[in-house]
Amino acid sequence: MSLEIRKISKFFGGMKALDGVSLSVETGEMICFLGPSGCGKTTLLRIIAGLESADGGSIYLDGRDLSSLPARKRNFGVVFQSYSLFPNLSVAANVAYGLECRRWPGAKIRTRVEEMLALVHLGDHARKLPHQLSGGQQQRVALARALAPEPSLLLLDEPLSALDAQVREELQEEIRRVQQHLKITSIMVTHDQEEALSMADRVMVMKDGRVMQTGTPMDIYRKPENSFVAQFIGKMNVLPAQKEIPVQSHVAAEGSRPRVIGIRPEDVQIACCSREEGTFNGVVDQVVRLGNLTRVSLRVGNIMGGEKDFTIVSELQGMGDGLEVGASLPLCVQPENVRVLEWH
Ligand SMILES: Nc1ncnc2c1ncn2[C@@H]1O[C@H](COP(=O)(O)OP(=O)(O)O)[C@@H](O)[C@H]1O
Ligand SMILES: [Mg+2]
Known part of the structure; x- marks a missing residue:
């Protein structure tokens, strides 16, 4: 699905966290929000998810205004830095959880869980508890759980920040592979320029609640429009x-x-x-x-x-x-x- 973000602004007290942010995301596209800590990436992602309200501007999903749609009705898959898996539920039960909430029939849930765990290469770990998995594996479960209900949008907030360099690189490739396989419109927040360049179709570079530049990794690197983008990327x-x-x-x-x-x-x-x-x-x-x-x-x-x-x-x-x-x-x-x- 396509997403249209128009002039979103957000205040926290007197502080302008987002200042007229606009972006069009095409169906199947992977966009990275890239910028230093505190520039407003999470706030924007939370507004898209419906977990936070904007003070100005609007968001459209396939042309439909999202402002009247509460978070739970948006059917977006969300993955955060902390895996936030249910510790007392098995891997399979974690992935099944969202489907049970949506009252999918049992047989369909079992098929879908199997399919999702195979997709993230965790087929052999279905019965384990989260604490029996490595950090990278837990984040794969979180990804499978987010994708299981066939969300219209995948939102990832620094999903790899807690992982060490090698696992991180593996999961960058993994997330990108899954995203392209499912052709799911996705937005990922990161403060890591290499991560953004290697994973995104387009990168939106932010500073102080504003968009500095949006473009393909090639454009952002080769044709930076200002000194901030030029020095933040490479x-x-x-x-x-x-x-x-x-x-x-x-x-x-x-x-x-x-x-x-x-x-x-x-x-x-x-x-x-x-x-x-x-x-x-x-x-x-x-x-x-x-x-x-x-x-x-x-x-x-x-x-x-x-x-x-x-x-x-x-x-x-x-x-x-x-x-x-x-x-x-x-x-x-x-x-x-x-x-x-x-x-x-
Ligand atoms: N709930 C909140 N209350 C007050 N200030 C907030 C809140 N959430 C975020 N902020 C502030 O808004 C700015 C943007 O935060 P955030 O979106 O989390 O940045 P990023 O994800 O890019 O690091 C920061 O200055 C942060 O301190
Ligand atoms: Mg953040």
Whole structure:
């Protein structure tokens, strides 16, 4: 089902937790809300779920206004960070619970529970109690339980935050696989940019209750519209606009906010070129060798004639043989790799 969020706002006392948030989610799409802690992700998800009311704006599910529909009638599947399974019920009974509440016939419930547990690879664990499972397995049960009643929307609030890195990565793939298999419209909240980029069809980046940018992972990374998005997703050199660094006119940002320029570290090439447009010198400040990647910080402030020293970070493939602190090297940036960003 499609979801249309229009200008949602929410106050807690005098504090504006959401400030005119709009988003269209297409049928079968997976959207991630991404942003730092406190930016309003959970509040927005809870409003969509009907667990919290908005102070302004509206939400439509397949064109139908949701405001008059209480949470229990929305038939949305919700998964939270804490698995919140019933500790005294078996895995199968946990998954069956929502179906019993909805008065599904017994035979249909048994089939559905089996189907759901197979989907999340827990077929052999049906009779166990939650405490007999690992954290990752418990979250799989929570996912199966949320999906069992054939919800029209799947809402996940930081479902993987409590899990260690390896399990987390497995479950990222698992959730995405299940979501695509069922073609269920889904929204997942996360503060982890890698998680958002790897799982979502589109990412909505939030800050202070506002949408900073919505786009595909590729768009968000390649074409960030402001310095916040640029620095929250991946690494970005953000510098004041200056004449030494040429910019292609078509990437110039519109709007009235102050502008800066952004260059990804992998787009700063060292000693790559003879003197030409886009070449300037930097003095190596630090070299960090990460094996497959070398991160080099270079001071360029004096060359640009500004009052402040600027540091540009370059990332090179490999071990950066021969790079030494103190060396003065030509740097080169292609104009198409320089983005003009609004300052946020
Ligand atoms: N029930 C509440 N009462 C008062 N303030 C709240 C409540 N829920 C959330 N907030 C505040 O609203 C802001 C957004 O919170 P939240 O949506 O939980 O952020 P996120 O999920 O992005 O970390 C925060 O400043 C938080 O402290
Ligand atoms: Mg939250």
